[in-house]
Amino acid sequence: MSVDADRVREVFLDALERPPDARAAYVREACAGDEDLRAEVASLLAHHRESALIDEGESRSVLASALTQFEPSASAPIAVSEPPSGARYRTLRELGAGGMGVVVKSFDRSLCRVVATKTPHGGGSQASSSLQWSALLHEARLLAYLDHPGVVRVYDLRADENGLSYTMQLLDGESLAARLATLRGEGRPMPVSEVVRITTRVCEVLANAHAKGVLHLDVKPDNVMLEPFGHVSVIDWGMARFHDPAPYRAQLALAGEVMLDEHLGGVSGGTPVYMPPEQFDPDAELGPAADVYAVGAMLYELLTGRAPFATGEGAPLLLFAKHSGARPVREERPEVSERLGALCGRMLAPDPADRPASVHDVLEELAALTDIGAGAAHVRLAPGEVLFEQGAASTTAYQVVSGELEIVDDDVVVATRHAGDVVGELAMLSRTRRSATVRAKAATVLRAIDWAALEDELSRVDPLVAHLLRKLSDKLIETTSQS
Amino acid sequence: MGEENGEADRGGVTRLLLRLRDGDPAAEAALAPIVYAELKRRAQHLMVREWNGHSMQATMLVNDAYMALVHADGIDWESRGHFYSVAARVMRRLLVDRARSRARDKRGGGVRPEPFDDASMVSLDRDDDVLRVNEALERLAAVNERHAEIVTLRFFGGLGMDEIAEALGVPKRSLERDWTFIKAWLRRELSSER
Numbered sequence: 001m002s003v004d005a006d007r008v009r010e011v012f013l014d015a016l017e018r019p020p021d022a023r024a025a026y027v028r029e030a031c032a033g034d035e036d037l038r039a040e041v042a043s044l045l046a047h048h049r050e051s052a053l054i055d056e057g058e059s060r061s062v063l064a065s066a067l068t069q070f071e072p073s074a075s076a077p078i079a080v081s082e083p084p085s086g087a088r089y090r091t092l093r094e095l096g097a098g099g100m101g102v103v104v105k106s107f108d109r110s111l112c113r114v115v116a117t118k119t120p121h122g123g124g125s126q127a128s129s130s131l132q133w134s135a136l137l138h139e140a141r142l143l144a145y146l147d148h149p150g151v152v153r154v155y156d157l158r159a160d161e162n163g164l165s166y167t168m169q170l171l172d173g174e175s176l177a178a179r180l181a182t183l184r185g186e187g188r189p190m191p192v193s194e195v196v197r198i199t200t201r202v203c204e205v206l207a208n209a210h211a212k213g214v215l216h217l218d219v220k221p222d223n224v225m226l227e228p229f230g231h232v233s234v235i236d237w238g239m240a241r242f243h244d245p246a247p248y249r250a251q252l253a254l255a256g257e258v259m260l261d262e263h264l265g266g267v268s269g270g271t272p273v274y275m276p277p278e279q280f281d282p283d284a285e286l287g288p289a290a291d292v293y294a295v296g297a298m299l300y301e302l303l304t305g306r307a308p309f310a311t312g313e314g315a316p317l318l319l320f321a322k323h324s325g326a327r328p329v330r331e332e333r334p335e336v337s338e339r340l341g342a343l344c345g346r347m348l349a350p351d352p353a354d355r356p357a358s359v360h361d362v363l364e365e366l367a368a369l370t371d372i373g374a375g376a377a378h379v380r381l382a383p384g385e386v387l388f389e390q391g392a393a394s395t396t397a398y399q400v401v402s403g404e405l406e407i408v409d410d411d412v413v414v415a416t417r418h419a420g421d422v423v424g425e426l427a428m429l430s431r432t433r434r435s436a437t438v439r440a441k442a443a444t445v446l447r448a449i450d451w452a453a454l455e456d457e458l459s460r461v462d463p464l465v466a467h468l469l470r471k472l473s474d475k476l477i478e479t480t481s482q483s
Numbered sequence: 484m485g486e487e488n489g490e491a492d493r494g495g496v497t498r499l500l501l502r503l504r505d506g507d508p509a510a511e512a513a514l515a516p517i518v519y520a521e522l523k524r525r526a527q528h529l530m531v532r533e534w535n536g537h538s539m540q541a542t543m544l545v546n547d548a549y550m551a552l553v554h555a556d557g558i559d560w561e562s563r564g565h566f567y568s569v570a571a572r573v574m575r576r577l578l579v580d581r582a583r584s585r586a587r588d589k590r591g592g593g594v595r596p597e598p599f600d601d602a603s604m605v606s607l608d609r610d611d612d613v614l615r616v617n618e619a620l621e622r623l624a625a626v627n628e629r630h631a632e633i634v635t636l637r638f639f640g641g642l643g644m645d646e647i648a649e650a651l652g653v654p655k656r657s658l659e660r661d662w663t664f665i666k667a668w669l670r671r672e673l674s675s676e677r
Contacts, residue, residue, distance in 0.1 A: 005626045005627050009627075009661075009664050012664055012667070013660050013663065013664060016663065043671055044664070044667040044668060044671060045667070046671075047667045047668075047670040047671040048663070048666070048667040048670075049666070049667075049670070137546065138550075
């Protein structure tokens with residue numbers, strides 16, 4: 001065929017700009033007697049389709065997928081359209097659109113449950129770019145890799161005639177930020193036990209991620225979800241990146257795969273108020289200490305009701321403030337125990353080396369906060385054995401766990417003590433010598449608490465209680481030394 | 484590509500893309516075998532048998548290859564487009580080679596299938612389609628090279644409209660008109676009645 005290809009294209013496209021019933025006449029006129037040209041254009045026009053809809057016979061063909069994927073999607077908002085009958089997921093409603101894509105609530109017909117489905121902007125197939133594709137793909141793969149109860153579960157990743165999408169667990173509940181706002185509105189602080197519980201859950205999620213070589217890098221109250229029955233999830237891993245790709249490599253190596261993208265999107269940034277100073281530097285090597293800082297900033301806000309550094313400041317001022325250190329928690333909320341306040345302060349250290357080395361260390365410290373009596377040692381006495389002699393120096397008080405003690409003054413038994421009773425406390429607190437001898441009447445087990453263990457206990461209680469006890473002890477020492 | 488030299492390849496591919504951008508035609512010849520090896524290796528491991536739509540799988544493969552081979556930070560838009568163009572052509576060759584080899588095998592040509600043919604690859608039962616599209620594209624290229632390029636980028640490289648316009652350096656409006664034409668042309672070429 002000796003027709004001019006450019007001319008064919010030109011006449012074809014011009015004809016399409018005319019109403020369908022006027023096209024044949026136009027082509028005849030434009031071709032001016034060139035019968036080959038006219039036949040070629042007419043044949044192409046016969047195969048033109050106005051819509052993106054696919055003919056019955058084409059629907060199985062490789063061409064169909066090639067053609068439909070190229071159609072602009074502006075006319076059809078993808079996510080809320082009804083999928084073909086028989087599809088596994090039925091869209092219920094749109095939940096929201098974020099930076100990475102659109103999330104809809106859908107119903108899984110096979111397992112009869114409600115799930116969340118995420119597709120790129122503009123739908124998974126049509127106008128979405130390969131960049132959006134890979135972002136969504138990496139997000140789904142990262143969530144699947146993290147695989148932890150505190151991270152949204154990915155159920156299924158699909159590419160079908162509706163495009164690329166993945167389904168995941170639908171989270172129910174409110175964000176920690178919303179909870180804080182409610183408390184603020186009511187003028188109440190969050191109970192310390194609840195603060196410790198939520199922080200512990202968040203640290204557990206991060207401990208799993210860090211062990212797998214992944215940093216979250218955007219921990220903040222907006223990204224913590226509080227679900228019914230006390231469940232806590234950490235969401236929005238869009239900023240996450242590998243600080244140690246080795247565990248992921250090892251997992252992929254099992255399947256003979258190699259690492260896809262160690263940058264995991266490579267988005268740098270974060271939320272300045274919660275960001276550690278080192279994260280302000282785009283070239284800095286970040287480690288788990290970066291997440292420790294963010295959890296510390298969140299812990300501070302949960303305890304005091306406000307972030308450790310003011311949000312109104314510009315980045316340089318904010319950074320300067322972070323390097324100068326936060327106001328101690330106890331100045332904002334006096335009933336926070338010394339130990340919890342100190343932990344929060346260490347987590348907010350401007351130098352990563354001064355923070356707890358890992359979220360594991362933070363978890364241990366949080367667990368220790370509620371380990372009441374952990375500092376007391378056990379002492380066993382045989383019948384007749386002496387616990388202490390009259391006139392001896394005293395640094396320890398004892399509580400009877402089982403058995404029986406006799407208090408002896410000048411060889412006379414003046415009293416007995418049983419399980420739950422305490423002996424030696426006044427001499428310990430007043431730092432005087434023992435006023436009587438104490439011995440076991442039967443085989444006896446005791447808990448012993450010395451000054452160091454007492455201080456350890458006091459660091460975990462309301463500082464007001466600790467203060468009362470210390471003050472009382474000082475007063476006792478003062479009065480007994482005068483007499 | 485083994486894991487141990489992955490980083491070396493990454494740097495190498497990134498450099499080749501920059502050379503290509505700066506107008507060195509030899510860079511493409513050096514790039515194609517690396518991309519071919521990577522795509523082929525990835526195809527061997529692709530375990531998404533149930534996925535429909537061959538260009539979806541091709542797209543995913545090309546994406547993953549890009550992530551594995553290129554330092555995303557050090558690369559500009561133009562070079563990214565170059566990579567996808569090269570990868571799209573390579574993917575097309577890969578699919579066609581494979582479809583031909585399987586067709587030969589079905590006819591009892593005595594050619595042992597490569598081991599990777601057993602693994603699920605792009606388009607499982609559509610070797611005929613691949614070959615038909617490939618032939619149609621060869622005919623299209625004879626008429627209009629650019630039109631064939633557009634189809635290759637979209638179909639085998641998974642590029643979007645904007646990205647194709649970028650990669651080919653043509654205005655999007657003109658590309659859309661081309662596509663209207665190409666669609667009618669392809670439908671006619673591939674319609675069974677012809």
